[in-house]
Amino acid sequence: MSETTAQKGHPKGLWVLFGTEMWERFNYYGMRAVLVLFMTKALLFDKAFASNLYGSYTSLVYLTPLIGGFIADRYWGNQRSIIAGGIVMALGEFLLFFCGSTYASSPDLSSILFFSGLGLMIAGNGFFKPNISSLVGQLYPKNDRRIDPAYTIFYMGINVGGAVGPFICGLVGDTGDPADFKWAFLAGGIGMLISVVVQLLFHKKYVLGPDKQVLGLTPAGSPSLWIKPIAIIIGLAAFSALAIGMLYIDAKVVSYLTYLLAGSAILIFFMVMTDKTLNKFEKHRVIVLFTVVFFVIFFWSAFEQAGASLTFFAEEQTQRDLGFYTVPASWFQSLNSLFVVAFAPVFAWLWLKLGKKDPSAPTKMAIGLMLLAIGYLWIAFGVKDVGAGIKVSMIWLTGMYALHTWGELCLSPIGLSLANKLAPFKYASLLMAVWFLGNAFANKLAGVLSALYPPSIAEIKKAADVGIDLEPILAKTVTPSAEVIAKLNDAGIPYKFQSILGYDINSLYDFFVLFVVMAGVASLILFALTKKLQTMMHTKEA
Template sequence: MNSPATPKGHPKGLYVLFATEMWERFNYYGMRAILIFFMTDALLYSKPFASNLYGGYTGLVYLTPLVGGYIADRYWGNRQSIIIGGLFMALAEFFLFGFASYYTELRESPELARLLFYVGLGLMIAGNGFFKPNISSLVGQLYSNTDTRKDAAYTIFYMGINVGGMLGPFICGLVGNTGNPAHFKWAFLAAGIGMLLSVITMKLLQEKYLVSHDGRPVGVIPEHMDGKNHFLKKTFSLNSVIFILAIAAAAIGLLYLHADQIVDISILLIVGLVIILVVIFSDKGLSTIERKQVGVILIVSFFVIFFWSAFEQAGASLSFFANEQTDRYIPLLNFTVPPSWFQSLNSAFVVIFAPLFAAIWLFLGKRKMEPNSPTKMAIGLLLLAIGFLVIAIGVKDPQQTKVNMMWLTSMYALHTWGELCLSPIGLSLVNKLAPVRFASLLMGVWFMANAAANVLAGKLSALYPPPGETTRFLGYTITSLYDFFMLFVVMAGVASLILFFLTRFLGRWMNESK
């Protein structure tokens, strides 16, 4: 008996999720593109303080999805979690728009200004926690487990992420990153409008189009909640709003402690990791093979910290570099490129090169030459190191005040190639190796590695050397931009070489021969 044929095309629900995610990424990356400039140019924060705060903020952005995913699975469902999370993110942007409209008056009360700014960031962190983990899981629910279109669906969805990531910095940078600090408010407003479009798209179209292959609605409130009286049973209730505000308040408190270097968020990550490891390895039902596979996940998660901590300089030190040391003037157009536009390059290059990398892996796979996952990730780290080497060469001449835009553009291309070797490969590795009963916990480990990397990114960005001054990192003296960028060359390069050395060992633990 022949199995039913796979339908042609994709369900319309995929394009609903594409648009929803695209506008949310427009919001997040658009706001992120101007955030470091807003802190230094409008709020007059020092670069080290702004860098550290930026790292704390982006680190917490990767932590709260652990809470949001847990709540969605047990109480609210994916749909409602996405909508309430999106509304809080829109509220955060409009709050920051209002704050940025009066930043000059608030400078006279620096503590009040700081509190209000942190409130906006805290609302964004909390809302993101409920949006980010839930929309991706909805994509897979539109298809049956045997549907061969699922991989292509995630590719289409990934393009939506990067279209938003490309347009956000471009539009928000155009209206907000003009050189006049009074204009930053328009970037927050544009990001907020984008977030509202995301929520409206989801709300208007979810009932009709977010259905499974057999017509059942997906992402709804879990069945086990029917008839149960729980304080979080209703998504849009006073209890639920208070709960999310409590998460935002905790994030605000952590931002204060981290920015003032009273408590390092990294300590919380280490404690969380230890708890997760105790839970996993104390399970007596875990087989030897499963323990080895968990070990592979932990090892590669450690190495991705080195990748993302360097890669995420895009929103911090590389933004300083684009603003101050890059010749952004185009004589032919009589136009100066906003420095935040360079943050669109990564997403643009993903859209351009992702099909090429997929074709390369397919070509090598057919010839049984495809490297295993850890090897691909080691290649990603090596490409990242080469990217920083390119920009280091560009600034090596101490007599040169500014470099051509092509140096920075070339570096972002190499970084994107590195990302395509590491990011989707790492996510696939975690999903493939994680024992089913610990799948969510081990995905939490992956998120925690990303959070730790972002926190470290802020600390490393704080080493960006002011003219004529010296900074130090673990005995390494940084007196120039060349020294600063070479730090990342060495860090990513050494991590890459060690991971290359471990690939055969990790392959055996994964039961791979490559």
């Protein structure tokens, strides 16, 4: 085969990485689609606790790759880390399967299995996530024009998994019977094993660099002790135990993650900005990066309601009955990935078509925040003035997810690229960690905000069993009295005034407007800062 012919297609290694990542995303998003439903319907956690636990879990999922990536780069190599992480995640899913099989008969055992399963998912993701993506670019020579299309293909793999996972796991697990949730976890675990098998069978044969050498093997100079099987097993066990402990302590003992993440970001900022070897321009770019990450937190904390409060909304307030079939609430989490596949080429074409009029990166990110706010405004109108107990059309959730996806396509790839451009070479890895710290902080905040979700009509109607007058509660225009709320709480019904920064949330409309204001104000401020940020970048490309 001539060199010219070889350049026309993509190496087979890309499809190996595509399959590996697709099945892992099938596992992660499939499990995430039913997680809060399992917590509230099977384990009987209240929504506030389930929301906060969801936020802690997804936050740690973004935090652990910092450690897994470090160990892979220096000791284990990419492939060994991917396989080890995948096996640990599969074990986590199987523990959740056993949790789903024992929650009714052995509540104490199921609780241990639940936190252990989530901890293994967090630990395994730490080794899998940072290592698979980095291999894609290594398949090609430097400056090869196929690299950008390769990442587009790889991104499609992520979204194929993200679309199919909630569909399959929801089909077998989200049936209306809490006992069936275990099948969703089993399906996720099987998907994860397929991902590992793809790596084991095809990596060394096809994942080759331009020099035909296998990529991602043990780094040169790695101590032999670190790659002995017993050392790897002990390391994974210790890291998993740490992840389980961090999750349990944040959920059950003291909520510390928010302070840990904020403190880490402040420490990194201080360390970089006091480095006298960096010039003024480099420090300006660092300030821009931290500013962008700050605004990204508002985006993802609202966007990630998909796995928490928006799942509650799909379950309780959305008309899902098609007559012949009731659509599982978890299926709505497939919409984002489906819309990414549909609209990503459109946005890529749009930015090219605009040419010199192509907006700057901060402007695109501000547009992304505004689209997110419009998405929540759309669904707020959908629930405004809807009578108690009335479910709304699926069009409201579907339209919102479309708008949110458009916002994601304006913000996510643009922001990640910008972070790479702005970070001084000396701190490239550390400042990429800041990007993921922002995501971790946003996911924790997403759980906190989801805890403000108002109780469902079904929950409130339990008050009828204790003889409480429902009229003041069910009428959205009447604020429940403190006496009625006290009686509901005494009866085990978690109804209370929800308030954030003086803003009271007594209805779904109030809840969704919170995100309209939060994302909308953040967008307007970022729009106002755009010219200043562009100046501080000191680069035309950004």
